[in-house]
Amino acid sequence: MTTVFTGETLTLAHVGSTLEVTLHRSVPGAACNEIGEQSLVELERVAAYLREGAGGARALLFSSSVPRGFCAGADLRALYYGLVAKRDAGDSPEVAVRAFIDRIHAVFDTFDAVPITTIAAVHGVVFGGGFELALTCDVIVADKTARFCFPELRLGLVPGFGGIPRLARDVGNGVVRDLLFTGRSLNAQRAHALGLVSQLVAQGEAPFVARKVAEQAARFDPETSAAAKAFAKPLPTEWLAREKDTFCRLFTSPVVEAALRKFVTSTDARPYLP
Amino acid sequence: MTQTQTSELETRLLTLAAHRFGKSVASLQPSDDVFEKLGIDSMQAMELLTEIEGAFGVEIPDYELQGVTTFAGIAALVRRRLG
Numbered sequence: 001m002t003t004v005f006t007g008e009t010l011t012l013a014h015v016g017s018t019l020e021v022t023l024h025r026s027v028p029g030a031a032c033n034e035i036g037e038q039s040l041v042e043l044e045r046v047a048a049y050l051r052e053g054a055g056g057a058r059a060l061l062f063s064s065s066v067p068r069g070f071c072a073g074a075d076l077r078a079l080y081y082g083l084v085a086k087r088d089a090g091d092s093p094e095v096a097v098r099a100f101i102d103r104i105h106a107v108f109d110t111f112d113a114v115p116i117t118t119i120a121a122v123h124g125v126v127f128g129g130g131f132e133l134a135l136t137c138d139v140i141v142a143d144k145t146a147r148f149c150f151p152e153l154r155l156g157l158v159p160g161f162g163g164i165p166r167l168a169r170d171v172g173n174g175v176v177r178d179l180l181f182t183g184r185s186l187n188a189q190r191a192h193a194l195g196l197v198s199q200l201v202a203q204g205e206a207p208f209v210a211r212k213v214a215e216q217a218a219r220f221d222p223e224t225s226a227a228a229k230a231f232a233k234p235l236p237t238e239w240l241a242r243e244k245d246t247f248c249r250l251f252t253s254p255v256v257e258a259a260l261r262k263f264v265t266s267t268d269a270r271p272y273l274p
Numbered sequence: 275m276t277q278t279q280t281s282e283l284e285t286r287l288l289t290l291a292a293h294r295f296g297k298s299v300a301s302l303q304p305s306d307d308v309f310e311k312l313g314i315d316s317m318q319a320m321e322l323l324t325e326i327e328g329a330f331g332v333e334i335p336d337y338e339l340q341g342v343t344t345f346a347g348i349a350a351l352v353r354r355r356l357g
Contacts, residue, residue, distance in 0.1 A: 031317060068317055125317060144328065147320055149336075184335040185320065187327050 004049060007042035009033065012049065018214040019057035019116075021046055023064040023071055032068040035129045035161075036075030040103060047110040054116060058222065059214035062137060063121040063207045070120070070146070073128025076155070080260035083251075097251045101160050101244050104129075108162050111136040113235055115226035117217035121210035122146045123203070127185070132163035135170065138233060139213055142188040142197040143206040149185035155263070156255035160247035165239035171196050283356075284349045290329050291345065294322060304346035332356060 004012040009025040023033040033039070049055065064070045086093045111118060111133070120134035123143040131148050134140050152159045158180070168176045171194050179186065192200040201209045217225065250256065284304045292299040295312045302311060309319065319339075326348065327333055332355035342348055 072317075125320065145321065145324055147324055182335060182337060184337060185323075187324050187333065189328065190333055 004055065005042075005045060007038075007045070009039040009042050010046070012046050014055060014057060015061075015211070016215070017058040017218040018061050018211060019049075019054050019059070020061045020063070023062070024066060026066065032066050032072035032125045033064055033070070033130065034072050034075035034078075035104075035133075036078040037100075039075070040100070040107070043107045044103065047107045050110055050114045054114065057116060058218035059116055060111070060114060060118040060137075061121060061207070061210050061214055062119070062133065063210065064123070067124070069124025069130070070122040070126045071130025071133055072125045073130050073132075073151075074161075076260060077264050080257070080264045083257060083260065087257075094248055094252045098244075098248045101247060104161050105240060105244060108132065108136050109235060109240070112162075112166070112233070113230075115229060116222070117214065117225060117229070119210045119213050121206035123206055127151060128159065128163075129161045132159060132161035132166065135163055135166040138229065139198045139210075140191075140196065141199045141201060141206045141210040141213065142191060143201050143203050144188050145203050146188040146191070146197070146206075147185045148179075148188075148191050148196070149183065150179050151183045153180065154183050155259040156253055157250050158243065158246050160243065160251075162240050162243060164243055165236035167196070168239070169233075169236055283353055284346060286329070287326065287345055287349050287352065290325055291322060294325055302345065304349065305344055307343050308345060308348065309343070326352065330356065 002014040004014065008027070009023065011022045011024065013020050013022070025033045025039060050060070054060065082096065083093050086096050117139070118137040119139045119141060120137040121141045122134055123145050124147070126134055126146050127149045128151055131150060150159050150163060158164065164176060164180060167179070175194055178184070188197055188200055191197040199209055199213070288302040288304070289299050291297070291308070291312060292302055295314060295318070297312065314322065323334060323336070323339070330352050332352055334351050334355060338351055339348070342351065
């Protein structure tokens with residue numbers, strides 16, 4: 001293994017012909033790799049490395065070393081306190097959130113379209129932005145503990161990291177509407193049955209199986225693999241742009257601030273959950 | 275008959291929860307508050323939900339769990355899905 005960099009939230013390393021991103025955000029208050037400013041900075045470093053040729057890697061693998069799961073999505077505490085700070089300073093929250101969303105879309109679009117095979121090895125919590133990160137990948141390998149969820153409507157928002165266009169690209173729109181409009185979570189077995197998860201494996205085995213996927217993909221001619229990916233997995237560009245607009249417009253609603261405040265300030269084991 | 279089936283289902287549920295969170299089965303009762311008795315948070319509740327769905331071969335939407343506090347309440351949701 002050759003480490004490219006170890007950040008506060010993730011490690012990027014070459015393992016054989018595969019480039020591995022291991023999420024490991026473990027700051028107080030962040031239970032499962034929540035994506036905040038520092039995570040985004042480090043994901044941007046990964047994206048830049050990919051744009052520069054990925055160090056010759058033939059596959060990219062995302063996983064998490066946090067026991068609770070892959071990623072619980074956006075850092076809602078940071079989002080809430082950022083929103084309040086902007087408002088109190090007389091700045092436009094919409095401008096700030098637009099800048100954040102533009103940056104994360106640039107990163108996720110890079111992950112989505114990078115001309116090597118990408119695999120998400122997931123377990124436990126795969127919620128919101130974490131689900132959206134997994135959806136950028138070509139193949140999702142899930143262990144039986146994984147749960148997928150878009151909880152954003154509970155906060156007065158829509159998913160903002162490209163999740164809906166990407167999920168709709170992979171499964172029927174009926175599934176998208178069910179998950180989006182109810183905010184319910186989906187277990188790995190069901191996600192596998194729907195075709196969202198390519199391979200369902202025993203608890204703790206997703207990274208191992210994902211490495212086998214990466215090794216197999218690396219056996220093929222790289223230009224052929226890149227050409228196959230380019231036509232089999234086009235970016236839903238127009239839909240992604242509309243998603244950004246909808247998210248940023250909704251973000252300024254008082255409903256969002258109230259919902260975020262309720263979530264952030266709750267000390268109940270059963271948190272606010274409409 | 276219905277009571278017997280319910281008891282069996284509840285027993286399976288209590289056993290599953292006890293094993294998952296390191297409790298003795300005898301310490302759990304159907305009327306117990308799930309969060310308080312197991313000492314779990316919302317993420318661990320998700321883990322329990324996944325185990326229940328896997329063990330009983332059902333799918334329980336999270337929103338049906340709102341307001342359900344006891345093992346007996348969860349057992350009722352499972353029973354409804356089992357048909």
